[in-house]
Amino acid sequence: MTYDTVIKNGTIYTPEGAFVGDIGINGETIEAIQEGGGIAGSNEIDATGKCVFPGFIDPHVHIHLPFMGTNSIDDHASATQAALVGGTTTVIEMICPGPDDEPAAAFAEWKSLAEAGACCDYTFHLAVVRFDDIAKTQLREVVENEGVQSFKVFLAYKGALNISDENLLSLMKLAEELGVTITAHCENADAVDSMQKQLISEGKTGPEWHEPSRPRMVEAGGVNHLCEFALRTNASVYIVHTSCGVAVDKAMEARGRGVDVTVEAVIPHLVLDKSYAERPDFEGAKFVMSPPLRDASEHDALWNGLADGSISTIGTDHAPFNFNGQKDMGKDAFTLIPNGIPSIQERIDLVHTFGVCTGKIDMRRMVAACSTQPAKTFNMYPQKGALAVGSDADIVVYDPSFVGTFTQEDSLSKIDYCGYEGMERKGRADVVLLRGQVVAEQGTFVGSEGSGRYISR
Ligand code: URP
Ligand code: ZN
Ligand code: ZN
Numbered sequence: 001m002t003y004d005t006v007i008k009n010g011t012i013y014t015p016e017g018a019f020v021g022d023i024g025i026n027g028e029t030i031e032a033i034q035e036g037g038g039i040a041g042s043n044e045i046d047a048t049g050k051c052v053f054p055g056f057i058d059p060h061v062h063i064h065l066p067f068m069g070t071n072s073i074d075d076h077a078s079a080t081q082a083a084l085v086g087g088t089t090t091v092i093e094m095i096c097p098g099p100d101d102e103p104a105a106a107f108a109e110w111k112s113l114a115e116a117g118a119c120c121d122y123t124f125h126l127a128v129v130r131f132d133d134i135a136k137t138q139l140r141e142v143v144e145n146e147g148v149q150s151f152k153v154f155l156a157y158k159g160a161l162n163i164s165d166e167n168l169l170s171l172m173k174l175a176e177e178l179g180v181t182i183t184a185h186c187e188n189a190d191a192v193d194s195m196q197k198q199l200i201s202e203g204k205t206g207p208e209w210h211e212p213s214r215p216r217m218v219e220a221g222g223v224n225h226l227c228e229f230a231l232r233t234n235a236s237v238y239i240v241h242t243s244c245g246v247a248v249d250k251a252m253e254a255r256g257r258g259v260d261v262t263v264e265a266v267i268p269h270l271v272l273d274k275s276y277a278e279r280p281d282f283e284g285a286k287f288v289m290s291p292p293l294r295d296a297s298e299h300d301a302l303w304n305g306l307a308d309g310s311i312s313t314i315g316t317d318h319a320p321f322n323f324n325g326q327k328d329m330g331k332d333a334f335t336l337i338p339n340g341i342p343s344i345q346e347r348i349d350l351v352h353t354f355g356v357c358t359g360k361i362d363m364r365r366m367v368a369a370c371s372t373q374p375a376k377t378f379n380m381y382p383q384k385g386a387l388a389v390g391s392d393a394d395i396v397v398y399d400p401s402f403v404g405t406f407t408q409e410d411s412l413s414k415i416d417y418c419g420y421e422g423m424e425r426k427g428r429a430d431v432v433l434l435r436g437q438v439v440a441e442q443g444t445f446v447g448s449e450g451s452g453r454y455i456s457r
Helices: 076-085 103-117 133-146 165-178 189-201 216-233 245-256 267-271 283-287 298-308 347-356 363-377
Strands: 002-013 018-026 029-035 040-046 051-054 056-061 088-095 121-127 150-155 181-186 237-239 261-266 313-315 395-405 424-434 437-441
Touching (some): 002 029, 056 076, 056 347, 056 363, 076 088, 076 103, 076 424, 076 437, 088 103, 088 150, 088 424, 103 121, 103 133, 150 165, 165 181, 165 216, 181 216, 189 216, 216 237, 216 245, 245 261, 245 298, 261 267, 261 298, 267 298, 267 313, 298 363, 313 347, 313 363, 347 363, 347 395
Parallel strands (some): 002 051, 056 088, 121 150, 237 261, 261 313
Antiparallel strands (some): 002 018, 051 395, 395 424
């Protein structure tokens, strides 16, 4: 039998193990995986000396994000092209409506933007900010009719995206009833608000004061709080962008008490530290995100959590705001700096460089955290997240021996800086296939705009 495309002679990472062989693709689907090789295709891609991974899934991105008086700078075309050249073939975007917006209208707005521009596959977590009777009815409908399987809550951003405890408890009961996972940004909106006011009143206005305004215990307390509600309601919870060991510990204590809790790390917290936000001349603003970048000693806590399974997934929390014209809205007060750091393109190479090449995690753990676990946690497995017969042919032929430098010039995101500028980079996606089509080659997007598909979960 001849296949449309065969990826030949690469080290293939399947759920069962890694071996050298060939993958045969017909149409959009993997139809054969042959250890030792020997299958033929009309189009053949030589993967000798390369790794062959399932397409990576970013479980936490912001593309359309009206936030802190501005809107993140990417559109669906730029963000997803950046994702693809970095080896990410599916993104889960946070729909973040305002407090007055109806959930159904927000879902329709985000979906239509993605339909028009997205080049990789996509699905959504729906943030619940408004929670009155209209919203409750619409949330049920969006889950039932649109295949949304995860809500998002913010225990942060007082007066903007924050959810009250009364609504949180009620929402978690609804989520449990609907079988929907609650993804949560865990801090304490009131505590942060109070500490921000105190620091500003003392004249502490620069980006270096962002971390002290939201210390680790605030985040750990938020994790504990959410998990107590999960224990009471039986809802499944997923803690996004966990930045420090003490927050992971709180989640693991709750897991020990029977809470179904999954922990996510994001790449800025694994690679950068709070000294970046302390850079002079307002440069630190480029590195303001929430929860904030922590002391460098937290890196080991997070990598160890990934190695021992306390932390399941690695996302980006890609939230791109330009340094010029957006971050500088907070020149006089760090509380006005739009929160977010870009990394949708760099994630896999950063995990490979700082996690695999340093021996902190192995290649299989990288594949699990960046592809298989996001697919399993968010009901896309094994259509996504696996090299297996019958799965979508989302495939990354990865060159682990590539050496280069992270730089803004290589970025397909629209943002005007690179959060990892000048850092040594080990590894690169050589060829990326989305449902059987080659869409990226050696850092260049070669697909077509709008070819991404919505994944109903
Ligand atoms: O700083 C961040 N993380 N910005 C994006 C919004 C969020 O909290 O995820
Ligand atoms: Zn967040
Ligand atoms: Zn986020």
